[in-house]
Amino acid sequence: MSQHVTVPAGGQKITVNADFSLNVPDQPIIPYIEGDGTGLDITPVMLKVVDAAVAKSYGGKRRIHWMEIFAGEKATKVYGADVWLPDETLDIVKDYIISIKGPLTTPVGGGIRSLNVTLRQQLDLYVCLRPVRYFKGVPSPVKSPEKVDMVIFRENSEDIYAGIEYEAGSDQARKLIAFLKDEMGATKIRFPGTSAIGVKPVSIEGTERLVRKALQYAIDNDRPSVTLVHKGNIMKFTEGGFRDWGYALAQKEFGAQLIDGGPWVKFKNPKTGRDITVKDVIADAFLQQIILRPAEYSVIATLNLNGDYISDALAAQVGGIGIAPGANMSDTVAMFEATHGTAPKYAGKDYVNPGSEILSAEMMLRHMGWTEAADLIIASMERAILSKKVTYDFARLMDGATQVSCSGFGDVMIEHM
Ligand SMILES: NC(=O)C1=CN([C@@H]2O[C@H](COP(=O)(O)OP(=O)(O)OC[C@H]3O[C@@H](n4cnc5c(N)ncnc54)[C@H](OP(=O)(O)O)[C@@H]3O)[C@@H](O)[C@H]2O)C=CC1
Ligand SMILES: O=C(O)CCC(=O)C(=O)O
Numbered sequence: 001m002s003q004h005v006t007v008p009a010g011g012q013k014i015t016v017n018a019d020f021s022l023n024v025p026d027q028p029i030i031p032y033i034e035g036d037g038t039g040l041d042i043t044p045v046m047l048k049v050v051d052a053a054v055a056k057s058y059g060g061k062r063r064i065h066w067m068e069i070f071a072g073e074k075a076t077k078v079y080g081a082d083v084w085l086p087d088e089t090l091d092i093v094k095d096y097i098i099s100i101k102g103p104l105t106t107p108v109g110g111g112i113r114s115l116n117v118t119l120r121q122q123l124d125l126y127v128c129l130r131p132v133r134y135f136k137g138v139p140s141p142v143k144s145p146e147k148v149d150m151v152i153f154r155e156n157s158e159d160i161y162a163g164i165e166y167e168a169g170s171d172q173a174r175k176l177i178a179f180l181k182d183e184m185g186a187t188k189i190r191f192p193g194t195s196a197i198g199v200k201p202v203s204i205e206g207t208e209r210l211v212r213k214a215l216q217y218a219i220d221n222d223r224p225s226v227t228l229v230h231k232g233n234i235m236k237f238t239e240g241g242f243r244d245w246g247y248a249l250a251q252k253e254f255g256a257q258l259i260d261g262g263p264w265v266k267f268k269n270p271k272t273g274r275d276i277t278v279k280d281v282i283a284d285a286f287l288q289q290i291i292l293r294p295a296e297y298s299v300i301a302t303l304n305l306n307g308d309y310i311s312d313a314l315a316a317q318v319g320g321i322g323i324a325p326g327a328n329m330s331d332t333v334a335m336f337e338a339t340h341g342t343a344p345k346y347a348g349k350d351y352v353n354p355g356s357e358i359l360s361a362e363m364m365l366r367h368m369g370w371t372e373a374a375d376l377i378i379a380s381m382e383r384a385i386l387s388k389k390v391t392y393d394f395a396r397l398m399d400g401a402t403q404v405s406c407s408g409f410g411d412v413m414i415e416h417m
């Protein structure tokens with residue numbers, strides 16, 4: 001049945017119930033994509049660390065049966081030139097419910113569209129979930145990195161990020177510009193003859209489903225606030241819509257009430273009785289406030305492109321994108337992946353920090369309900385960092401550190417389990 005994928009014998013599929021809860025067998029099959037560039041270095045380390053944590057936590061009762069699937073450059077070698085994202089890969093990610101991937105390269109300017117974005121769009125993985133927390137001992141450029149404890153809910157299916165754009169001078173760009181000028185009365189295209197044109201779709205449905213998840217997360221995790229981050233003063237109907245629809249949803253579905261006439265609202269957490277405040281900040285101001293007053297922010301709900309920028313900026317405050325995990329999720333399917341990319345200059349050198357992908361796997365284990373193994377990964381990451389045996393990104397900023405390789409850091413983590 002499979003074209004190029006070997007289904008491991010002895011494992012079983014994870015399934016999902018009508019209420020979206022998971023049935024996770026003790027021997028689940030989990031598909032993984034190695035990834036391009038440094039994916040070659042970090043993915044094997046992630047697999048080894050996760051296997052060690054699971055073995056240590058469950059003494060053989062539970063085991064992950066990893067199944068390699070293909071995307072990016074490796075897919076072109078396995079499936080043939082120009083097959084960057086095989087249909088089989090999409091089918092398996094959907095069918096097996098939970099998967100994990102390394103980073104995939106996207107060329108700048110021309111060339112293929114992002115495979116990462118295509119995966120999210122094709123599988124409608126509409127939430128990009130990126131928690132940002134501090135690990136003791138990690139070098140940081142800010143004075144109080146421990147005050148950064150935020151969880152980003154980035155809308156993952158819409159916005160300018162959807163890739164609807166037309167090259168300068170193309171027939172499509174010319175047609176669209178003529179339509180905008182002649183039929184829509186647009187007078188503000190400064191250089192109509194040489195403009196490329198991008199389209200930014202932002203919908204009520206897309207916003208509501210994302211904000212709903214962020215509010216529910218705040219309830220489930222007893223968080224004090226959800227902040228809607230947008231540039232709605234300038235892009236009134238798209239980013240401004242996101243803000244207005246977000247507030248409206250909090251009122252309509254969560255019973256939130258205006259604070260001092262609004263626009264901020266608040267509601268009682270039905271599980272704890274504590275207030276959850278829903279507020280908003282304009283994106284540029286937000287980027288300075290997360291440096292000056294990070295403790296004021298907890299759960300963040302934002303649009304796709306803002307979420308991309310905010311993820312890397314916040315990661316920098318707690319030590320960089322070497323330890324920035326993430327997940328792309330729909331109501332049923334979840335695909336875990338690091339926040340960073342393929343860092344091509346370091347590819348194949350066994351050099352970079354595998355922490356982001358390992359912590360993405362930690363999120364995956366927690367999502368599966370394998371909390372003992374997830375906790376063990378966090379504990380061993382903490383101990384490894386405190387031992388000061390770290391990869392280059394931390395070693396270059398830490399006093400008295402011993403620099404270890406990518407695989408070496410995985411081994412240090414395993415020693416500390
Ligand atoms: N989800 C995905 O698959 C993503 C894919 N990409 C793609 O990756 C490619 C490269 O993008 P680029 O802009 O260079 O961004 P990258 O995130 O790949 O790298 C930027 C810088 O971040 C640091 N870095 C990245 N990974 C690690 C790591 N594991 N450990 C420590 N530090 C790390 C390095 O900093 P320093 O130089 O200081 O050492 C690196 O030069 C592009 O094609 C892009 O489209 C980008 C983001 C996400
Ligand atoms: O798809 C890509 O190549 C980049 C995506 C990205 O930067 C992200 O999702 O954070």
Ligand SMILES: [Mg+2]
Binds near residue numbers: 308309311312339
């Ligand atoms: Mg990014």
